[in-house]
Amino acid sequence: MLTCDVAVVGTGGVGSAAVAYLARAGANVIGLDRYSPPHNHGSSHGQTRVIRMAYFEHPDYVPLLRHAYREWHDLEQTTGRKLYFPTGVLQIGPEAGEVIAGTLRSAQQHQLAIQRYAFDDITREFPGVVPPEACVGILERDAGYLLVAECISAYLDQARQHGAILKNDTPIKSWTRNEDTFELQTADEVIHAKQLVICGGAWATQLLADLNVPMTILRKHLYWYANDAAAYTQASSFPVFLIETLGGIYYGFPQIDRQGVKLARHDGGEPIASAQQQSQQEDAADRASVETFTRNHLPLLSQDLVHHEACMYTVTPDQHFLVGTHPEHDGLHFVAGLSGHGFKFASALGQILCDLAMTGQTSVPIDFLSPRRFF
Incomplete structure (x- = not known):
């Protein structure tokens, strides 16, 4: 039998x-994962993830993002x-x-720097982008992408170095x-x-079943x-993009390596009954939707698929996170239901x-993410 101050279930993103911060704080911590992170079986893989402040x-979410930006910078400085x-x-x-509308609301409320573009200005400023009819653009310069596997590996290395x-x-x-x-x-x-910390991604539907918040x-x-096309490369200063069309919301990244341009659809998705049903099988209808989007709005991009991966969103009824201490189990703290933007x-x-595990409280404003909003 093993004993510890804190057990962390799920050591992905x-x-x-969590394991790294707990180990750095001096806790005797054990981190457990059903696979070997970083891996491609959950939600935290696929090379890159978007990070933006005007949310x-x-x-x-903006105060939480300010904290996240500082911590990512600290991790870079600490690990090199x-x-x-x-x-x-x-x-x-x-x-x-x-x-x-949502981006403008966050930018105005938190006085964030953004640059606005009228419809005719978008293609002139971003060659290769054809915006949907009657649309406008917003560029947030202090935003971009994170390298997913590298972030996870950096934190896990920190955890090991501090005795986890x-x-x-x-x-x-x-x-x-x-x-x-x-x-x-x-x-x-x-x-x-x-103390127990659960951040099990899609497995939270089972691990936190008694929270009684439905998650899809x-x-x-x-x-x-x-x-x-040089226009779509990071070397040519092409940005990460997110485009709302009549057919859905699509996002993508500039080309950063030989795999080409990464694209995905943010909305939609195929419901599955459990994380165990996840597979890497392609979805022909989803791919067709993405390729229709590229033909219409990124016309210089090839239709030759180089690589495909599947991941999982774990979605709450209002598409906002679940963060806090379990209302019925003191000492059980969790993050779940990140709904595809976590x-x-x-x-x-x-x-x-x-x-939460070390002191029972946090100075970061998370009340709006409490599961109590559903009761």
């Missing part, structure tokens, strides 16, 4: 950060690794649509609360922890297309989980 989803690439993020859509025990390929069969400790059952042993797992697809926050969320 958020969990790797169209809700202005309340380049993780964040400020390419800028170009968002395009109808002026009254979800993306543009990392147990990979170790699924949790069950957990129970016994008096003043949590008991975790794996296939091979029992672990007793004074969506299979999502990522595509990389061959590219010969990785950029991983650095801040890991620090928050550390705060």
